[in-house]
Amino acid sequence: MSEEPTVSLVDVLEEDEELEEEASAVLGGSDSDHCSYPQGYVKRQALYACNTCTPKGGEAAGVCLACSYKCHEGHDLFELYTKRNFRCDCGNRKFAGLQCKLFPEKEDGNSLNKYSHNFFGVYCTCSRPYPDPDDQVEDEMIQCVVCEDWLHGRHLGCAVPDCVELQEMICDSCMNRNAVLRTYADHLAAPVQVKEETEAEEPKTKLPRKEEKDDDLTQPSLKRSCEEAEPSCKLKEMQTTGQKRVQSGAAFWPSGWRSKLCSCSTCEESLSGAGVSFLLDESDTVLAYESKGRNTEPTPQGRDPLMSALDRLNRVQQLDIIHGYNDMKSELKDFLQRFAEEGKVVTSDDIRQFFEQQQSRKRRRVDVEAFYCA
Numbered sequence: 001m002s003e004e005p006t007v008s009l010v011d012v013l014e015e016d017e018e019l020e021e022e023a024s025a026v027l028g029g030s031d032s033d034h035c036s037y038p039q040g041y042v043k044r045q046a047l048y049a050c051n052t053c054t055p056k057g058g059e060a061a062g063v064c065l066a067c068s069y070k071c072h073e074g075h076d077l078f079e080l081y082t083k084r085n086f087r088c089d090c091g092n093r094k095f096a097g098l099q100c101k102l103f104p105e106k107e108d109g110n111s112l113n114k115y116s117h118n119f120f121g122v123y124c125t126c127s128r129p130y131p132d133p134d135d136q137v138e139d140e141m142i143q144c145v146v147c148e149d150w151l152h153g154r155h156l157g158c159a160v161p162d163c164v165e166l167q168e169m170i171c172d173s174c175m176n177r178n179a180v181l182r183t184y185a186d187h188l189a190a191p192v193q194v195k196e197e198t199e200a201e202e203p204k205t206k207l208p209r210k211e212e213k214d215d216d217l218t219q220p221s222l223k224r225s226c227e228e229a230e231p232s233c234k235l236k237e238m239q240t241t242g243q244k245r246v247q248s249g250a251a252f253w254p255s256g257w258r259s260k261l262c263s264c265s266t267c268e269e270s271l272s273g274a275g276v277s278f279l280l281d282e283s284d285t286v287l288a289y290e291s292k293g294r295n296t297e298p299t300p301q302g303r304d305p306l307m308s309a310l311d312r313l314n315r316v317q318q319l320d321i322i323h324g325y326n327d328m329k330s331e332l333k334d335f336l337q338r339f340a341e342e343g344k345v346v347t348s349d350d351i352r353q354f355f356e357q358q359q360s361r362k363r364r365r366v367d368v369e370a371f372y373c374a
């Protein structure tokens with residue numbers, strides 16, 4: 001009915017910048033210039049393990065983002081994405097020949113750090129590297145929010161739902177270690193869904209967060225009176241009502257699920273005894289960390305933010321989001337190139353089509369990866 005609106009290159013780049021922001025948010029919550037050691041055990045930060053300095057066979061160690069750049073330049077680094085409650089090890093006694101350039105005055109060790117096989121470059125219950133040269137199956141790695149290991153979608157023991165990036169996953173062995181989580185899963189975890197290729201993906205920016213009202217499970221927050229009033233234990237209520245579901249496999253949790261866990265003193269104590277009290281803390285999530293990154297100034301001064309984002313991206317091997325981002329980046333360039341060559345104007349429809357293609361490509365990839373496993 002009306003003329004098709006045209007889109008300037010600026011519009012395209014703005015759209016692109018949003019994606020870029022998305023990608024740099026992953027590292028943006030971490031400081032790329034200063035060793036994080038003086039901050040102690042950081043609530044959540046990007047971490048690396050150095051295969052050159054602390055190879056397999058020795059003691060595991062992890063270094064902060066800034067140290068990965070400044071002290072381990074050119075070394076063989078494993079990208080660990082983010083982990084919670086970790087203090088930088090760079091240059092401590094685990095590093096035979098290396099002194100930290102940023103904060104050399106470190107004590108011997110960081111006794112509260114938790115290490116896993118990730119620090120030696122292997123992941124999942126199958127203990128394989130990622131990417132895995134001997135594995136041709138394209139599969140998504142998903143991080144367990146409890147043990148923080150990365151698992152193959154096909155090794156979770158459950159179907160991988162749509163929009164996994166919006167959900168938190170707890171792996172089978174962590175579920176088994178914490179029996180109450182099965183009860184919570186019966187009531188809160190995402191119902192296993194059948195995938196639908198056509199359904200549009202939810203835009204990331206519209207994440208329902210805290211303020212989201214829950215449909216059937218909302219209880220008034222009774223933290224104060226919990227101690228004296230037994231029935232206000234949300235867990236007890238859940239234990240006495242409702243359906244039992246699958247008792248094995250990993251669980252996927254919708255956003256906002258942490259706020260529905262009971263935080264009465266008994267529950268708090270037992271979660272803390274099991275070392276998982278962080279589940280009561282919504283700011284512990286990767287999403288919270290990433291949005292912190294988005295709100296701060298993540299790129300060094302005086303550099304093209306695009307180039308520094310790409311610099312960073314090149315270092316990252318394990319991160320699907322960033323792989324996807326780089327793919328899209330070059331595809332977007334090719335796409336624009338075509339228009340330039342043909343002397344055509346890029347319309348908003350063209351752009352929409354481009355992003356729709358991207359989305360469906362991504363969706364298809366996820367579809368291929370997701371299947372039930374016994």
Ligand SMILES: [Zn+2]
Nearest residue numbers: 035064067088
């Ligand atoms: Zn450091």
Ligand SMILES: [Zn+2]
Nearest residue numbers: 050053072075
């Ligand atoms: Zn190193």
Ligand SMILES: [Zn+2]
Nearest residue numbers: 067071090100
């Ligand atoms: Zn260092």
Ligand SMILES: [Zn+2]
Nearest residue numbers: 124126152155
């Ligand atoms: Zn695996």
Ligand SMILES: [Zn+2]
Nearest residue numbers: 144147171174
């Ligand atoms: Zn786990």
Ligand SMILES: [Zn+2]
Nearest residue numbers: 233262264267
């Ligand atoms: Zn309780």
